[in-house]
Amino acid sequence: MKTVLTGIKPTGKVHLGNYSGAIKPALNLARDNKLEPIYFIADYHALTSVRDPEEMRELSYGIAATWLALGLDPSKSIFYRQSDVPEIFELSWILSCFSSKGLMNRAHAYKAAVDRNNEAGREPDEGVNIGLFTYPVLMASDILLFKSDLVPVGKDQIQHVEIARHLAEGFNKQYGETFSIPDYVVEEATAIIPGLDGRKMSKSYQNTIPLFEESTKLRKLLNRIKTDSSLPNEPKNPDDSVVFALYQEFASDKDIARMRERFENGIGWGEAKSELYHAMNLFLEEPRRKYNTYMSHTDELELVLEKGAEKARDKARPLLNEVKRKLGIRM
Numbered sequence: 001m002k003t004v005l006t007g008i009k010p011t012g013k014v015h016l017g018n019y020s021g022a023i024k025p026a027l028n029l030a031r032d033n034k035l036e037p038i039y040f041i042a043d044y045h046a047l048t049s050v051r052d053p054e055e056m057r058e059l060s061y062g063i064a065a066t067w068l069a070l071g072l073d074p075s076k077s078i079f080y081r082q083s084d085v086p087e088i089f090e091l092s093w094i095l096s097c098f099s100s101k102g103l104m105n106r107a108h109a110y111k112a113a114v115d116r117n118n119e120a121g122r123e124p125d126e127g128v129n130i131g132l133f134t135y136p137v138l139m140a141s142d143i144l145l146f147k148s149d150l151v152p153v154g155k156d157q158i159q160h161v162e163i164a165r166h167l168a169e170g171f172n173k174q175y176g177e178t179f180s181i182p183d184y185v186v187e188e189a190t191a192i193i194p195g196l197d198g199r200k201m202s203k204s205y206q207n208t209i210p211l212f213e214e215s216t217k218l219r220k221l222l223n224r225i226k227t228d229s230s231l232p233n234e235p236k237n238p239d240d241s242v243v244f245a246l247y248q249e250f251a252s253d254k255d256i257a258r259m260r261e262r263f264e265n266g267i268g269w270g271e272a273k274s275e276l277y278h279a280m281n282l283f284l285e286e287p288r289r290k291y292n293t294y295m296s297h298t299d300e301l302e303l304v305l306e307k308g309a310e311k312a313r314d315k316a317r318p319l320l321n322e323v324k325r326k327l328g329i330r331m
């Protein structure tokens with residue numbers, strides 16, 4: 001059985017882009033009986049930027065509740081919070097002793113921070129903590145500790161999976177076959193979901209639509225989507241419209257085809273947005289209810305995560321012990 005592993009950082013409220021680009025494809029993989037899903041909340045990765053304890057707690061629970069509300073079955077997967085599995089951090093130290101500093105210098109999150117500082121005329125390393133610098137080592141540890149075969153990620157994370165491969169290959173060469181070599185899975189077919197202003201939906205652009213936004217707020221947000229000034233009866237290009245792009249994520253194939261025709265024949269923006277709202281609300285009503293129930297019963301989330309951490313630790317320990325033996329740290 002192949003292992004599929006991915007993590008999501010609790011750095012913001014889950015938005016429609018995260019759902020379509022990351023969570024939906026991972027949930028589809030989790031339904032494949034030939035794969036063992038290992039999904040987690042990457043809270044220690046978030047610590048490189050999230051410093052408010054209340055925010056950390058809320059966002060971490062938010063990610064957990066999102067997975068469960070959308071149908072991840074914790075009895076058919078290993079579902080945990082990264083910080084509950086100390087073996088990951090032990091391996092992370094070990095791997096950091098095998099990671100050259102030059103490799104980390106080239107990692108894109110660090111490079112981007114340095115570029116921003118240079119452009120602003122600041123010291124290159126200003127505001128860069130060691131956690132951000134060694135971020136790829138912790139991510140390699142997440143991946144390698146569970147002998148992951150497949151790692152579904154967004155395009156921006158490919159380099160990190162490649163670093164994990166590189167570290168695994170180096171270790172295996174020196175100490176014999178130990179780690180599996182992971183492959184990344186990037187859903188080329190997944191569209192980049194546009195945000196309210198038409199740019200890529202992203203926390204960084206503050207143009208997001210939270211996945212579980214309460215329905216009246218959702219309606220208001222959808223009304224804010226930027227549209228052109230064409231009149232209701234003028235034909236509109238569906239492939240050039242944020243409203244249509246979002247509609248496609250939530251409506252049935254039949255309704256999408258109908259909506260395409262209506263765009264081409266001319267539809268008022270107000271009406272198109274109203275149709276979008278109804279399609280989204282229908283699709284999200286049940287998961288939103290579950291999400292809210294979990295968020296007001298975080299003790300239940302804790303129980304699920306606790307059990308998940310136990311499973312994760314049981315799975316991780318043999319490999320960590322093998323690594324330590326090979327290093328002469330244990331008999």
Ligand code: ADP
Pocket residue numbers: 009011012016017018019020021022153154155156191192193194200201202203204
């Ligand atoms: P953000 O850009 O809001 O900071 P993240 O970088 O935390 O989002 O993304 C988490 C996951 O969601 C990644 O796998 C990423 O590829 C996916 N994702 C984020 N925004 C979008 C989008 N607009 N369209 C499709 N996928 C997205």
Ligand code: TRP
Pocket residue numbers: 005006007008009042045138139142143151152153157160
């Ligand atoms: N770095 C990933 C992101 O920013 C999150 C992550 C942490 C992850 N560890 C992982 C993803 C291991 C896949 C596998 O989106």
